[in-house]
Amino acid sequence: MSIHLTPAAHARVRHYLEVEPGTIGLRFGVKRTGCSGWGYVVDMAREARGDDAVFEQDGVAIRVDPDSLPLVDGTEIDFVKQGLGEQFVFRNPNMKGECGCGESFTTADVAAL
Structure with a gap:
């Protein structure tokens, strides 16, 4: 089991950890x-x-609930940064489809949780 941050995501999370006390x-x-x-x-x-x-990655902890x-x-x-916008992007091998607007996704086991 694993969750992985790209270098860009790792740098962004590390920035948040530095500027937000108590994280x-x-x-x-x-x-x-x-x-x-499902939505992230x-x-x-x-x-x-x-x-x-x-999941620990180069000093950054990624916490995921069991469900x-x-x-x-x-x-x-x-x-990723595109034009004036920036956002986290997820490459999830469990995703089997997503809605047209990109707000939510499905998995093979839609009945989970």
Whole structure:
């Protein structure tokens, strides 16, 4: 099981860790949303949860709750800048489709969680 940050995403998360006191890493997971089923949730982690899976990458902790882990296992998180916008981008091997607007995605096991 793993979650991987590209160099650009790693630099961005490290920046957030430096400027936001009390953060201990990146919290990554999913929630039910949109027309396809799952949407990504990304935030700075401010507390450790006992049931988190923790992936350590060059001093950055990525924390994933146990319900989200099967849906995001193997995901590569990137950070891209296009024009005036910037965002995290996810390359998730579990994704089998996504809605037209890109807000949500489906997996082979839509009934999970």
